[in-house]
Structures are given as C-alpha cells and as structure tokens.
Amino acid sequence: MALNRTVRLQKFLAQAGVASRRSAEALIQQGVVSVDGVVITEMGCKIDPGQQQVRCRGEVIHPHREAFVYILLNKPKGYVTTVSDPQGRPIVTSLLHDIGERVFPVGRLDIDTEGALLLTNDGALAHRILHPSHQTTKTYEALVQGRPRQEQIDRLQRGILLDGRRTAPAQITLRKRHEHATRLQVVIHEGRKRQVRKMFAAIGHPVLDLKRTAYGKLFLGQLKSGHFRHLSEKDLKKIFL
DSSP states (O other): OOOOOOEEHHHHHHHTTSSOHHHHHHHHHTTOEEETTEEOOSTTOEEOTTTOOEEETTEEEOSOOSOOOEEEEEEOTTOBSSSOOTTOOOBGGGGOOSOOSOOEESSOOOTTOEEEEEEESOHHHHHHHHSGGGOOOEEEEEEEESOOOHHHHHHHHHOOEETTEEOOOOEEEEEEEOSSEEEEEEEEOOOOTTHHHHHHHHTTOOEEEEEEEEETTEEOTTOOTTOEEEOOHHHHHHHTO
16 A cells, blocks of 8 residues: 655745745745746645755755754844844844855844744644644743733733734733833733734733743843854753743
8 A cells, every 4th residue: 555645835835944834835835836837826735855956045955854953042122033034134044154054034023022932844843833733932021101901901811802802811020110121921822913112012011022931941141132042852842941
C-alpha cells in the first residue's frame, strides 16, 4: 500500500521555515505562492513535497531545514515585524547577522512598540506559541496617559469588547504613578493586532509607550535594544511556563 505523503500547503510552508502557519495562509491568499508553476490562492491545497515544486515570491522552497534556529530579539521602535516591507521601512530581520538560516518573526509587534520578539525557522513551534488553545502569555510594560481608576482596570482584567469580540481576562499590575501618566504591567495570552493599545484606548487612557518584556517566563533581562541572542532548549521551555 502506498504511503500518503501529502501535506497542506500552509503546513508545508511553516515546516520549511518560510513563516508561521497563520502567516503562510496570508501568503497564499496574497497570491505569492505557486505549486508546479500554478499560483495557489485558496486554502485546502495539498501537495506532495517529494514530487512537486513550491515557490514563494519566486524562490524555490525546500521541504527540510538542516537545523532549527531560535532567537530572542529586543526590537527597537521604528522597525516593522515582517521579513519584507513594500514601503521600504526597516525590518526586524535586518538586525540579525551570522544566523545561517532564514528566520521569521513569531507574531508581531507594531512599529511603535519595542521589546521581546521571537524569530525562528521552526513553523511548528511558532504555531504552538500563536495558537489560542495553548494560551502562551505575553508580558508588557505600558505607560498610559492619565491615572486609570481601579474600576477601569477591573474591566480590562475581566475582558472588554474589542472589534465585536470580548478579550480574554488579563492580569494588570500597577508599577508606578506619575503626575500625568501611569506605568502598568499587562499580561495577556491573546495575540490580536494592537490589543494592549486598543484596550487602554477603550477606557480613555491611551498608551504612550509600550514594551513587551516576556513570552511566558522567558524575559528580555539585560538584552539591549537592537541586540539578540540564541535560545537554548531550557529557554524554550520557559515560554510555556
């Protein structure tokens, strides 16, 4: 009996280290992925990696990587969390050097947000971190305008409606009160676009400055802005604690 070696196209792209599963789906929808010369734009396409040729933006994608790479970057402001940008803005991968493998960001940080950003060529790990079912926590330090009242903080901790969906419960801890601003630690496990900023805007206290400090129990520590370090197996386990 012949073995079934077919795999969904987005899963193949993730396993090959092109992007996370979610980002791979977006690439397919953008029409930049082809199989045997035919552009694929719909989900559900299955391929045989041993028999068919896959290209992304014209580059042949090979089914196997020699080694997985895991990097923690302290992203500065002014960089976009993509591997290319049509507007010509600085991209986070330009901060990396001597990596030896093509890596992609796990999730996103908007251009005005700094801090912890994971990059890897391990699509399976990226999927595990990003998938809501695993509830991987992300910790942020937010400086917000004014002084939110405790009842407003309680609302955010319980969850509020954003874009028609209720946010999952958050953990919010007061760090310091300034004359016209408040510094807070925010822990969430969702990955909605600009979520922390939208949460505080919804209660009338917009974010002035935002930094991600940790994935799970993997903290930035003393890693300087714009610098990166390779992660060990012990480091990776901290992400899911």
